[in-house]
Amino acid sequence: MRPFIAMLAALALASAAAATPERWKSEWPQTDFQTTTIEDWGEIISGGPPKDGIPALSDPQFLQAGQESRIGGTEPVITVEIEGATPRAYPIRYLTWHEIVNDTVGGVPVAVTFCPLCNSALTFDRRVQGRVLSFGVSGKLRNSDMIMYDRETESWWQQAVGEGIVGEMTGVELDLLPSWMESWDMFRQRNPDGLVMAEPSWNRSYGTNPYRNYDSSRRPFLYSGEMPPHGIPPLVRVVRVGDRAWPMTRLADETEVTEAGVTIRWAPGQASALDAGTIARGRDVGAVRVRDASGADLPHDVMFAFAFHAFWPDGTWMLGQ
Structure with missing residues (x-):
């Protein structure tokens, strides 16, 4: 097992036995743990980093496709094409380190998400029950899949299914938008005037794979x-x-x-x-x-x-x- 993964495994296994809502309430004082679809709390474990230890991004900057020179041609990107908006590419080289991007495309508030441990890449509409939510990374996993949270109610959401599992938003399903993973070459050949997310300002080893x-x-x-x-x-x-x-x-x-x-x-x-x-x-x-x-x-x-x-x-x- 690689050192990075071994470190995360040790942290997660050390906390698995104590994975109960009582233990988490001090970290999540605004979360309603009484409202949930979780029957076995042992399914939820720490992935290693704490709440926001993997920093989600909001309102990213973009470059014209022709101005981007750092991304390899076969590198994967998540493509979002919404009618009336310029197509956008979200490089996995950035999402590997941030996992969620809160953005607005063609007037639609979206959350572009990637869970490396499941290879799951999904794009959701952030409009829920008349308000726009902003998502972060909880640091928790269930079935090795990222648990997201929204900053407005601090409810927990299962990324792979796009559904609230703990808190006020339990049982609420996010609308899933068409998006897909493809290579950077595929995107820019089809969309020479498209946009690509610019490199974030965080100090991360973008382009490397810690897994x-x-x-x-x-x-x-x-x-x-x-x-x-x-x-x-x-x-x-x-x-x-x-x-x-x-x-x-x-x-x-x-x-x-x-x-x-x-x-x-x-x-x-x-x-x-x-x-x-x-x-x-x-x-x-x-x-x-x-x-x-x-x-x-x-x-x-x-x-x-x-x-x-x-x-x-x-x-x-x-x-x-």
Whole structure:
């Protein structure tokens, strides 16, 4: 186990036995722990950093795509394209260290999120019950997935499912917006006049991967739940649409799949952000676009198989013939 991951594991395991709401109330005095969908508090553990120890970003700066020269061509970005707004790319080299970006695109308040331990990259609408929320990183994990919190009510939210799990917002679901991971080259070739998030002013080793070789590990980090069925390795990427999951290995073989009202196209050229010590040198894992029957982009996620099974234990595995 790599030193960085080993350090986080030691911190998390040391606190797991004491993972109770009572222990957290001093850190979270505004959180309503009586209102929750959590039945077993032992599922929630510290990931190592404290509340805001991983600093979420708000109102980031942007560059014209042609002005950006630091990002490698195969490096992954999260693309957000909202009608009436210039397409935007959020580089994973920054989200690895910040995990959440609060932004506004075309008048829509969005939270662009990335959980490295699940490879989950989702974009949410921040408008909830008539107000705009701002999200931060709680420092807590459940099934190895980031627990976000909103600064307005200090409710906790499960990133992989976009739902409130503790506090006033328990049971509230965030609206998921279409976005996707692709390479920087793919984005700028399609959007030469697009925008890319500028490097934040924090002192971080942007472009490096602190989870080196993680996605070739035999077991996921800080996860004690069931492994996926059908002999699927836990750290294989799957494309999740609703409660269905298509293994990326199948998509790479077939390149295009149309079923269950969904068309998924796979193309090579995107580096893994969780492989080499430098993200730009990660092995090629490919990228997907997911569209409905009319050709419109669909909200989806590309996550690890273990995380899909953890949050959708009764989900459907689209394994083909």
